[in-house]
Amino acid sequence: MAGDWKFEVPTAGTKHLPPDARYMEALSSQGYGFEVAIADLVDNSIDAGAKDVVIHFLRDGDQLVSLLVIDDGDGMTDDGLDVAMTVGGQRSYGAQALGMFGTGLKSASLSHASSVTVVSKTKRTRPAGRRWLMERAMADFQCDIVEPDYAQLLMDRYANCPIVWSGTVIRWDGVKNFPQYGGGGQTDRYLHRTINKVGFHLGLYFHRFLMRDNFNITIAVEDVATGIEYMNFGVVPLNPFAYPVSGHPDYPRPFVAELPSVGSVGFDAHVWPPKSTLDEYKAVGSVMERQGFYFYRHDRLVQAGGWNNFRQPDQHLALARISIDLPDHSQEVFRLSVKKEGVEMSPEVVAALEDAQDGDGRLFTQYLKDGETAYREARKTSGTIRKPVIAPGKGIDASVRETIEEELPLIPGEDPISVRWQTLDNGIFFDLDRENRTIQLNQYYRAAILGGRKGTLNDAPVLKSLMYLLLHQIFEKEYSGKREKDNLQLWQSVLVSAARAELERVADGE
Known part of the structure; x- marks a missing residue:
């Protein structure tokens, strides 16, 4: 009813309500x-x-x-x-x-x-x-x-x-x-x-x-x-900014964002060299997870990677990392999780980053472009432009997935290709479930291939990696032509023979 709304809620005293033991x-x-x-x-x-x-x-x-x-x-x-x-x-x-x-x-x-x-x-x-x-x-x-x-x-x-x-x-x-x-x-x-x-x-x-x-x-x-x-x-320190040489000659570079409620917040933008094998580079998740902001509170890292709604992860920004030391008394704009492994940025921070500059007037958004350029230039130096692929998924070891994501451009927005063991007819070694983006391997041959080792979700990494490399293009096409179908039949025949040879070796105790 018009005119009855009260902006302040009236109260009539207080009541003590201690927490339940649960x-x-x-x-x-x-x-x-x-x-x-x-x-x-x-x-x-x-x-x-x-x-x-x-x-x-x-x-x-x-x-x-x-x-x-x-x-x-x-x-x-x-x-x-x-x-x-x-x-x-x-x-x-x-x-x-x-x-x-x-x-x-x-x-x-x-x-x-x-x-x-x-x-x-x-x-x-x-x-x-x-x-x-x-x-x-x-x-x-x-x-x-x-x-x-x-x-x-x-x-x-x-x-x-x-x-x-x-x-x-x-x-x-x-x-x-x-x-x-x-x-x-x-x-x-x-x-x-x-x-x-x-x-x-x-x-x-x-x-x-x-x-x-x-x-x-x-x-x-x-x-x-x-x-x-x-x-x-x-325990050995793993500094996520300890690269031997920068991936871009203009970085690292300090920037400043002006926040109305907090004031000036400084941060340093870095570009890692491409294809690094250092633990300092690989210690954080996947290629998509390790890019972005690294927040520190009193010298303790409280978030390693992520863009916090500033932008979406992008393979072309795989080398971009930004270190930010959270100012004291800034909890209203940088909200730290209880577990101290994540920071929530307010819209005020996101807006301020768009206008952030260094001492020469260079915009932070230019840094993002430079980070992408460093990544693309590294690709060009390989001499070959590789076609984008659908990312590997469950069943393939995380280290293998990471290498594939670093070596090949990914098709954005596509569900990954999983590899799993499945009960199949003994006359085939693998099957393809296009609808669920899954390469199915015949469970019948699993023990022989593993050589008596216990099976796990990400077992047989060499076999699964080879199957992904053989078959990922099948999932990237609307349909298979005569050549693809003939290749599938060829691979089935050869792999079934190889798997049966493994079974015979196990039976003979070799």
Whole structure:
């Protein structure tokens, strides 16, 4: 009704509505990746002034039992532990602190473990500890007080490595993605895969800290029954801007965007050299994912790649990277996710980037054109202009997909071509599902081709890569002509003979 609308909502007092205990379950279901959760704990260590942080996997024979994060920071008193273990506990953050919301320790830990124990001591206090059990936290928010003798024992276990006068130990038990059955090398494979992933993530997101002389992160694996340390290595910094020579002579170059609500925001535009094989270039996702903005908050990387609605990913911008140090008190225009792995830019920032300039009046939009030019020129130097292809998809190893995307231009807007094993007639080796963009391989021959190895989604990378290279053009045409059909029949015959030869070798025990 006209005239009745009120712009201010009238109220009649307040009512206290504390969170239901199930809030803890919601807090721990925010989709933390394993390495992202560990990075959140490292944030706390850095805020505590730690110089050394150890990520310690404990195993008992073939069974993984616990994960610990230990640091030599300032430590916490009893009262400090209570605040740290309180959901949203109110604590004062320093001007350069990495922590923000007061939820990271709890939500990151309980996303991956059924129990998190924190034991800590300062230079002037004895060790003290608290423990959250997920089932108890969900029931009534009752947090356990750790026995003082055990708190002392845990501190003594890591005395001088790395704890000297003070420090903190965070222990995860009941880790959800630890292998349930460690036999057959399953634990070793899990550790190799997971430690590589964790090391890459920490090396990338904390590279500015790791490049300092006074900060180290170590990853180690110990057998608690024998005391044998299977692995111990330092995390290497992966600077996403550490190219040996620029991919364009005019870059890197500083730009400035003027934001009405924040003021001047500076950033540096870089162009990587083409076809780099350095880990610093490849540490972030695919070609499409690693281009764009790299946001830092207090020297900690909080987003690696992406265009944040400024523009769409483009293969021709594969070499373009921009580093932005987020200004303090800019949360209204640069909103950081709780997990600290993404930034949401307001429309104000997007508009300001369109007009951003360097000191010579060069527009940021010109940088994007220069980045595309560097990519295109690198293609021309190969002497051959390759035709665009439909991208490879599921079933093909990520490293192979990445190489194909770097070597071949992609047809935009097309669903990728997947490769999967399927039950087929034994007289054929492969089939094509055009509607679902899938190359189907005959499951009957899988074991022989894998040579007894366990099958996975991305197994047989050589075979699948060759099948993609043979068949991708079939999906790129409206129909197959006589020549394509004859080639398909030829390939079927040869591959069936080769697969049957593999089966015979397996049967003969060769």
